[in-house]
Amino acid sequence: MKITFIDPGFGPESFNTYWDSHWSSVLNHGLCSVSAYAKEKGYRDIDLLDIRHLKDWDDFDSRIRIARPDVVAITMRSCDHPNVEHILESAKAANPAVKTVIGGPHPTVAPDDMPRPDLVDYIIQGEGEIAFAELLGDIEAGRSRERVFRGASPDLNELPFEDRELYDYAQTVKLPNYPGVFKSPMVTMLTCRGCAFRCNFCAPHAEVMFGKRMRYKSVEHVIEELKLLHRRWGFRSLKFYNSDFLANPNWALRFAEAYGSTGIGAPIMIQTRAASLCRAEEALAAMKEVGLKLVLMGWESGSQKILDFLNKGCQVEHNYRSAELCRKHGLLFSGSFMFGIPTETPEDIAASVELARRTRPHFASVAFFTPLPGTHLATYCEERNLSLVSGPNDLLSFSPEKAKVKGVDYNIARRGAEEILGMKFGGRKAGRLVRAVYVSTKGNLKLRHFLVYSYSRMVSCRPYRWLLKRGAMKSGGQEE
Ligand code: B12
Numbered sequence: 001m002k003i004t005f006i007d008p009g010f011g012p013e014s015f016n017t018y019w020d021s022h023w024s025s026v027l028n029h030g031l032c033s034v035s036a037y038a039k040e041k042g043y044r045d046i047d048l049l050d051i052r053h054l055k056d057w058d059d060f061d062s063r064i065r066i067a068r069p070d071v072v073a074i075t076m077r078s079c080d081h082p083n084v085e086h087i088l089e090s091a092k093a094a095n096p097a098v099k100t101v102i103g104g105p106h107p108t109v110a111p112d113d114m115p116r117p118d119l120v121d122y123i124i125q126g127e128g129e130i131a132f133a134e135l136l137g138d139i140e141a142g143r144s145r146e147r148v149f150r151g152a153s154p155d156l157n158e159l160p161f162e163d164r165e166l167y168d169y170a171q172t173v174k175l176p177n178y179p180g181v182f183k184s185p186m187v188t189m190l191t192c193r194g195c196a197f198r199c200n201f202c203a204p205h206a207e208v209m210f211g212k213r214m215r216y217k218s219v220e221h222v223i224e225e226l227k228l229l230h231r232r233w234g235f236r237s238l239k240f241y242n243s244d245f246l247a248n249p250n251w252a253l254r255f256a257e258a259y260g261s262t263g264i265g266a267p268i269m270i271q272t273r274a275a276s277l278c279r280a281e282e283a284l285a286a287m288k289e290v291g292l293k294l295v296l297m298g299w300e301s302g303s304q305k306i307l308d309f310l311n312k313g314c315q316v317e318h319n320y321r322s323a324e325l326c327r328k329h330g331l332l333f334s335g336s337f338m339f340g341i342p343t344e345t346p347e348d349i350a351a352s353v354e355l356a357r358r359t360r361p362h363f364a365s366v367a368f369f370t371p372l373p374g375t376h377l378a379t380y381c382e383e384r385n386l387s388l389v390s391g392p393n394d395l396l397s398f399s400p401e402k403a404k405v406k407g408v409d410y411n412i413a414r415r416g417a418e419e420i421l422g423m424k425f426g427g428r429k430a431g432r433l434v435r436a437v438y439v440s441t442k443g444n445l446k447l448r449h450f451l452v453y454s455y456s457r458m459v460s461c462r463p464y465r466w467l468l469k470r471g472a473m474k475s476g477g478q479e480e
């Protein structure tokens with residue numbers, strides 16, 4: 001049985017972008033895991049059509065005709081609606097007998113909101129490894145099965161290592177995140193599933209997808225995969241995509257010890273919550289010892305009122321303290337902010353600007369709140385008729401170019417963002433330029449990659465870090 005997975009890319013401008021930057025070439029770890037499991041169960045005739053590799057829809061149409069799959073299996077986020085619609089139409093036009101299967105975040109939170117539901121044969125909610133392999137067995141045997149069903153959660157230590165080479169992995173590893181700070185080859189990894197928190201702009205996604213409990217791979221399992229990846233790709237940097245790497249300090253401590261003894265030594269980047277970091281100084285120090293170099297934190301705001309409104313489970317003091325701890329341990333750090341939140345006032349924005357001014361993160365990014373379907377805050381906006389999201393394309397960009405919520409003063413929010421982004425270069429005017437360059441290079445990812453590279457190199461160079469440590473320079477800059 002021939003199975004073709006589809007990665008719908010990232011919106012209408014995805015064609016021909018795979019080789020341009022880290023973010024335009026991220027592999028979908030979930031799909032790689034579903035593929036690895038299916039192969040382990042004997043379904044070896046698997047390939048991938050990734051929109052980002054292709055020229056245009058004509059290219060897609062001809063490739064799907066040549067591939068002639070029996071099963072087309074698509075991964076889908078909420079922003080993928082328009083692309084998934086075309087994919088379904090094209091797959092059924094090429095072969096009306098093909099079985100179409102959709103899984104991923106969007107069908108999990110909104111199974112009734114499918115593009116062309118008449119062309120969707122099966123919807124798998126939740127984790128897909130076990131369910132998809134079982135479905136293939138049913139299709140092969142001609143057994144009937146309900147159209148929408150939930151996948152069982154696998155034991156993460158019993159899953160095979162991800163099938164990274166489903167993608168053009170040789171290219172992916174060449175594009176590090178934060179080029180200039182991190183070298184290629186870079187590998188990315190997730191070591192757990194689920195989230196213990198319920199930030200209302202994101203929740204209840206993790207709970208609906210992965211269940212209430214957080215599940216971790218064992219340190220041994222992770223180290224085994226890293227050794228294999230190191231032998232195969234000789235990676236020189238490592239990024240953990242976990243949303244909160246330090247949520248479990250004991251796991252992090254054990255990982256640091258085990259990673260240190262492998263001798264791999266590749267520098268590491270993690271993402272974590274400020275509150276978790278404050279509770280895990282020992283683990284932070286141990287990670288630094290074995291190569292931790294950059295810590296990314298979703299600070300969101302410098303206003304306690306907004307942090308409470310977002311149900312962030314974090315105090316403003318945690319944001320300040322996390323910066324102090326990173327500096328104390330000689331780590332680069334990034335603070336990301338969110339503006340455009342319902343109930344936000346100019347004072348809240350000023351508090352975020354003040355947080356950036358006082359902590360001087362090496363990197364800063366500002367996202368504008370976007371009500372994502374299925375999230376608590378999207379429901380809040382719908383109930384109050386606040387949402388200005390008019391279609392899936394509005395879910396692609398988290399920049400202030402398009403207003404997403406009524407009642408938000410985007411001019412003030414934009415000015416706050418410009419101030420944060422421009423701090424390093426001397427203020428709001430520079431910030432406006434940074435933002436304008438950043439937004440306008442969307443169509444030229446190679447240029448953006450180059451700008452991010454230049455910026456990152458400057459931030460990570462010794463004289464700059466020395467000045468920054470002495471407080472002689474302010475910092476800020478857009479994340480890649
Ligand atoms: C880690 C993470 C990332 C990582 C890595 C994601 C990846 N590609 O693997 C990075 C940082 C790259 C990322 C990026 C983005 N992310 Co993200 N991310 C997460 C996070 C924190 C955890 C996801 C996770 O643990 N995945 C683990 C893997 C194993 O699970 P999975 O990918 O979902 O796959 C499983 C199932 O979905 C299913 N499945 C998936 N595909 C398919 C296909 C088939 C056929 C089948 C049967 C099953 C199946 O089976 C898989 C294995 O069990 C979640 C929030 C959360 N806490 O859950 C947000 C989340 C998934 N991200 C989200 C978004 C919006 C994004 C961005 C689009 C944001 C942006 N505008 O930049 C980008 C996309 C960038 C890009 N170019 O692709 C949203 C999606 C919301 C939605 N309804 O669409 C989430 C839910 C957060 C949120 N609520 O806002 N993200």
Ligand code: SF4
Pocket residue numbers: 195196197198199202203206243244273
């Ligand atoms: S934003 Fe991060 S910490 Fe908050 S619920 Fe989502 S994954 Fe968890």
